[in-house]
Amino acid sequence: MKQTIVLGNWKSHNTRGEAKAWVDAFVPKIPSLPHNLTLILCPAYHHIDLFLNAGLGTYLGVQNVSMYEKGAYTGEIAASMINDDVRYAMVGHSERRRYFGETDAVVGEKVKQSLGAGITPIVCISDISQVHNLKGFVPDFAEKGMLLYEPLFAVGTGNADSPEHADETARAIQEVIGATPILYGGSVDPVNVGAFLHKEHLSGVGVGGVSLDPEKFFDLIMQAAL
Ligand code: PGA
Numbered sequence: 739m740k741q742t743i744v745l746g747n748w749k750s751h752n753t754r755g756e757a758k759a760w761v762d763a764f765v766p767k768i769p770s771l772p773h774n775l776t777l778i779l780c781p782a783y784h785h786i787d788l789f790l791n792a793g794l795g796t797y798l799g800v801q802n803v804s805m806y807e808k809g810a811y812t813g814e815i816a817a818s819m820i821n822d823d824v825r826y827a828m829v830g831h832s833e834r835r836r837y838f839g840e841t842d843a844v845v846g847e848k849v850k851q852s853l854g855a856g857i858t859p860i861v862c863i864s865d866i867s868q869v870h871n872l873k874g875f876v877p878d879f880a881e882k883g884m885l886l887y888e889p890l891f892a893v894g895t896g897n898a899d900s901p902e903h904a905d906e907t908a909r910a911i912q913e914v915i916g917a918t919p920i921l922y923g924g925s926v927d928p929v930n931v932g933a934f935l936h937k938e939h940l941s942g943v944g945v946g947g948v949s950l951d952p953e954k955f956f957d958l959i960m961q962a963a964l
Contacts, residue, residue, distance in 0.1 A: 743942025744963050745778040746949030756811050757785040762812045772963030778826050786823055799826030805847035817855035827852045831862045842868055846875030858882040864890050867885040878896040879917035886944045892924025908939035928958040935962055
């Protein structure tokens with residue numbers, strides 16, 4: 739059975755109370771999680787302890803890391819500050835690029851920081867030119883991580899890419915970087931997830947909106963692992 743990766747990206751959502759309620763609702767479902775699933779949960783940094791205390795630490799990722807080592811960088815969280823707690827770091831999400839001006843050079847630095855701290859980078863791209871650029875900055879960037887392909891028109895719009903086009907894009911990306919796992923993200927839901935995961939070149943999905951609802955997210959996970 740295909741190993742399947744499901745990443746939940748909470749973005750800038752959930753109060754402390756909402757995060758706690760989510761964790762409380764999700765914990766009882768853990769024993770039913772499929773064996774062929776790699777689950778990655780990316781809450782805001784300050785909710786990480788809720789996940790650790792509830793025994794969900796093996797699934798933890800973050801949505802961003804600093805491009806710098808620890809030091810005098812006010813407001814930033816360095817990869818080495820969190821590597822005891824989290825295994826994965828998303829870098830270069832399209833919202834980081836769009837609202838915070840992250841370029842491929844910045845994303846490349848974040849990949850280096852993550853790898854240096856022993857955290858697996860999940861490199862987000864929305865078109866293949868970014869793959870070529872990143873390879874210029876960090877030639878082996880894909881070897882120790884994974885890629886999350888999220889076309890801009892599909893993120894948060896309810897208008898997912900077609901599984902065929904996503905698969906074709908993943909194939910083209912793998913021609914550039916080799917056999918790194920590629921995830922598709924952008925309006926993935928419990929109904930369309932299966933069609934993406936039946937595609938040859940897709941290893942998983944990145945989920946934003948649906949991951950905020952523990953019941954719907956669990957439903958999506960169960961559909962993903964079929
Ligand atoms: P969405 O977000 O599932 O809400 O479209 C995906 C993402 O940005 O990771």
